[in-house]
Amino acid sequence: MTTAVPEGINPDVKVVYVDLDPVVCIHGRALLASDQVAIVQGDVRKPYEILADPAVQRLIDPGAPVGILMMFLLHLIADSDTPQDMVAGYRKAAAPGSVLAISHAANDARPEYVGRISAIYQRANTPFTPRSRADINAFFGDWPLDGPGLVNMWPYAEVPADVDADLAQLGYSSVAVKPA
Ligand SMILES: C[S@@+](CC[C@H](N)C(=O)[O-])C[C@H]1O[C@@H](n2cnc3c(N)ncnc32)[C@H](O)[C@@H]1O
Known part of the structure; x- marks a missing residue:
């Protein structure tokens, strides 16, 4: 998962991983979820829903630069x-x-x-x-x-x-x- 890469570089990084697939999310949570990493089961086709998600609101400061990875x-x-x-x-x-x-x-x-x-x-x-x-x-x-x-x-x-x-x-x- 892409989330493992920034965490390895900067332990303070905050990451929200979004995926539609419940199996991916369960697996991701088992591997990666922490106070700084959230796995959101959601549909990226709905940006305004994703941006309003509580995990996004908690971890992402809208006034600070972010990395948007669409790999x-x-x-x-x-x-x-x-x-x-x-x-x-x-x-x-x-x-x-x-x-x-x-x-x-x-x-x-x-x-x-x-x-x-x-x-x-x-x-x-x-x-x-x-x-x-x-x-x-x-x-x-x-x-x-x-x-x-x-x-x-x-x-x-x-x-x-x-x-x-x-x-x-x-x-x-x-x-x-x-x-x-
Ligand atoms: C080829 S994988 C890439 C995963 C990730 N970007 C990475 O680099 O590890 C594509 C992922 O996109 C997810 N996906 C496909 N359509 C989606 C959608 N509309 N919203 C959220 N995730 C979606 C799939 O479930 C799959 O896990």
Whole structure:
């Protein structure tokens, strides 16, 4: 779970992990819940409900910068659920200096592998919507991208030997910072 990473770097960090799946939440609570970490069972498609959740209100100071991590999440939100508006809701609520990190499956990177993953999701009840580089870029709105910008999630040269290098080329990721 993504929550384990910031805790390992800064023991004082406060984290709210949101997931729709009750099994994920039960598992997450067993592993991670503490005074500083909350696992909220909720639907990210409803930003105003998530932001009003008591755990979010308790742990997140709306006046201070936050990190919004949407890692391998947004391609699970169908276009009909207006994910651009949804992400804009979280961007709007965040204080200046906040960071938005997104990794997202692409439909213009490795079509043969995207097709393979799409076929797997067609057998599940979760929609899978890989998007174009331009559409993924648009999730950051007017927040300037940090570092190298929108990049392939895992450059071939850096893929460890025990990872399928082609599957590692499935999408794009970037980090953006809300201007003052
Ligand atoms: C590929 S996992 C990524 C998990 C996490 N971002 C991480 O890096 O560890 C995608 C997760 O998104 C959750 N999910 C899918 N649609 C969701 C929604 N509408 N609201 C909240 N969580 C959702 C799924 O249950 C799943 O646990």
